[in-house]
Amino acid sequence: MTEQEINNIRADFPILTEQVYNKPLIYFDNAATTQKPQAVLDRINYGYKHLNANIHRGVHYLSQKATEAHEEARKYVAHFINATSSSEVIFTRGTTEAINLVAFSFGECCCRAGDEIIISMMEHHSNIVPWQMLCERKGMRLRVIPINEKGELRLDVFGELINENTRLVAVTQVSNVLGTVNPVKEIIQTAHQRNIPVLIDGAQAVPHIQVDVQELDADFYVFSGHKIYTPTGIGVLYGKREWLERIPPYQGGGEMIQTVTFEKTTYNELPFKFEAGTPDYIGSTALAEALKYVENIGIQKIAAYENELTAYATAELMKIEGMRIFGTSEHKSAVISFLVGNIHPYDIGMLLDKLGIAVRTGHHCAQPLIDHLGIPGTVRASFSFYNTKEEVDIFIAALKRVIGMLG
Amino acid sequence: MTINEIQNEIIEEFNQFDDWMDKYALLIDLGNTLQPLDDKYKIPQNIIEGCQSRVWLNAELIDGKVVFQGESDAVLVKGIVSMLIQVLSDHTPGEILDTDLYFIEKIGLKEHLSPTRSNGLLAMVKQMKLYALAFKAKMG
Numbered sequence: 149m150t151e152q153e154i155n156n157i158r159a160d161f162p163i164l165t166e167q168v169y170n171k172p173l174i175y176f177d178n179a180a181t182t183q184k185p186q187a188v189l190d191r192i193n194y195g196y197k198h199l200n201a202n203i204h205r206g207v208h209y210l211s212q213k214a215t216e217a218h219e220e221a222r223k224y225v226a227h228f229i230n231a232t233s234s235s236e237v238i239f240t241r242g243t244t245e246a247i248n249l250v251a252f253s254f255g256e257c258c259c260r261a262g263d264e265i266i267i268s269m270m271e272h273h274s275n276i277v278p279w280q281m282l283c284e285r286k287g288m289r290l291r292v293i294p295i296n297e298k299g300e301l302r303l304d305v306f307g308e309l310i311n312e313n314t315r316l317v318a319v320t321q322v323s324n325v326l327g328t329v330n331p332v333k334e335i336i337q338t339a340h341q342r343n344i345p346v347l348i349d350g351a352q353a354v355p356h357i358q359v360d361v362q363e364l365d366a367d368f369y370v371f372s373g374h375k376i377y378t379p380t381g382i383g384v385l386y387g388k389r390e391w392l393e394r395i396p397p398y399q400g401g402g403e404m405i406q407t408v409t410f411e412k413t414t415y416n417e418l419p420f421k422f423e424a425g426t427p428d429y430i431g432s433t434a435l436a437e438a439l440k441y442v443e444n445i446g447i448q449k450i451a452a453y454e455n456e457l458t459a460y461a462t463a464e465l466m467k468i469e470g471m472r473i474f475g476t477s478e479h480k481s482a483v484i485s486f487l488v489g490n491i492h493p494y495d496i497g498m499l500l501d502k503l504g505i506a507v508r509t510g511h512h513c514a515q516p517l518i519d520h521l522g523i524p525g526t527v528r529a530s531f532s533f534y535n536t537k538e539e540v541d542i543f544i545a546a547l548k549r550v551i552g553m554l555g
Numbered sequence: 556m557t558i559n560e561i562q563n564e565i566i567e568e569f570n571q572f573d574d575w576m577d578k579y580a581l582l583i584d585l586g587n588t589l590q591p592l593d594d595k596y597k598i599p600q601n602i603i604e605g606c607q608s609r610v611w612l613n614a615e616l617i618d619g620k621v622v623f624q625g626e627s628d629a630v631l632v633k634g635i636v637s638m639l640i641q642v643l644s645d646h647t648p649g650e651i652l653d654t655d656l657y658f659i660e661k662i663g664l665k666e667h668l669s670p671t672r673s674n675g676l677l678a679m680v681k682q683m684k685l686y687a688l689a690f691k692a693k694m695g
Binding site: 169491492493494495498499502503509510524525549553554 | 575576579580583607608628629630631632667
């Protein structure tokens with residue numbers, strides 16, 4: 149991307165002109181949540197000003213318009229991830245709810261005592277705990293794919309873990325700590341050889357990588373809107389039709405029913421079967437707006453620029469004495485986790501904050517991974533297409549100053 | 556010195572700096588000069604687990620006064636631990652229980668005590684008061 153293009157993008161994100169502690173904000177916490185462009189903010193405003201009525205049930209004009217907008221948004225999401233049909237796109241509150249939905253409903257239909265679920269060492273808590281809860285409920289076992297010293301999945305061990313008791317494999321496409329981009333297509337192929345379905349946690353992937361659920365042949369693919377320039381509270385569960393038909397509803401309520409009597413309720417068709425209650429029909433349209441924004445720039449172009457930025461920051465960081473970077477795979481996304489000497493990550497994060505730089509510190513909701521690495525946590529800088537090399541330079545200078553104070 | 560006199564002294568020390576980085580340099584100094592906690596006190600029941608960093612706190616009643624010792628794995632947290640000990644240690648349980656800890660807010664470090672920081676400090680302050688309460692009950 150040219151400097152002009154980046155400047156244009158930056159101008160679309162109002163928060164980037166904020167000052168913190170009288171210093172220009174440098175936002176390097178994009179893996180936690182991303183900032184929102186004006187077009188998305190405008191879409192929310194427009195929705196409440198012109199299209200606000202409860203959807204799917206009103207006969208009146210506004211309700212119909214709101215319903216159309218919500219369903220158009222669903223179609224756009226389906227297009228963005230290349231789902232076969234928009235009825236395979238379920239709106240959820242986010243990645244966490246989507247995984248909980250599958251862990252519950254898949255568990256109900258297809259799991260029993262003695263069965264196994266395979267996850268990986270680098271999962272976020274939201275792709276660990278729901279499966280643990282399922283295992284406790286049903287008397288099942290959780291198996292974990294280990295990682296190598298570069299922070300890559302040990303596929304050789306995965307091949308050994310998978311067996312006749314395996315019911316489902318749930319892995320992240322991109323690690324939120326290590327940045328590793330996992331070979332999920334290969335994992336899916338291996339699992340499918342034994343007819344085992346795979347859930348891919350796409351929370352960290354969707355903002356940075358072109359996702360094609362058909363090409364991946366993923367059975368379930370989940371992501372959050374807020375990590376791709378959308379407000380919080382909306383996310384997506386993609387599921388293959390055959391699976392979504394097979395697994396029972398997650399929550400009961402309005403919207404998800406066909407007919408209700410006190411004796412028996414029949415459920416609505418897809419996707420509504422999984423959307424109990426009034427959905428976030430403003431959030432869905434905001435999500436579609438954000439995805440359009442990304443698509444207009446081009447995800448390949450975004451990825452190329454973010455990779456360039458990550459490579460530049462990595463090279464600059466490596467010049468610092470005592471620098472340890474966690475996650476050194478050649479297949480990496482825009483995330484850098486590091487430690488310097490014996491300095492505690494909290495100290496670095498707090499001082500960088502006072503210099504206007506927002507990074508994340510701690511275990512990043514991946515405690516088993518951090519424990520495995522034998523460290524108290526990391527400092528994590530994560531980039532987006534609105535970040536610049538100049539910001540990286542300021543960050544590096546600030547980091548050196550902070551290390552000087554702490555070292 | 557009374558607890559409030561110590562608090563006021565700390566406030567004065569910090570208020571000579573306008574720049575955040577100077578205040579933090581002082582905090583780092585305090586952290587680095589905190590007497591390390593003896594390993595015999597680094598036992599599980601003395602750990603206050605935070606999400607980001609951990610704090611150890613030990614308390615003893617000596618001649619009717621509570622003596623605190625503590626440490627943390629993060630130096631900024633250690634700096635605040637050092638000040639909390641400076642303020643509260645060597646006072647009677649009653650004095651500690653009556654204390655309004657205003658110095659942290661006054662020196663602009665209140666954010667370290669916010670629940671979202673999860674660094675163990677908020678729990679440490681609570682724990683210090685709980686020790687005082689327990690010692691007071693014991694003394695009758």
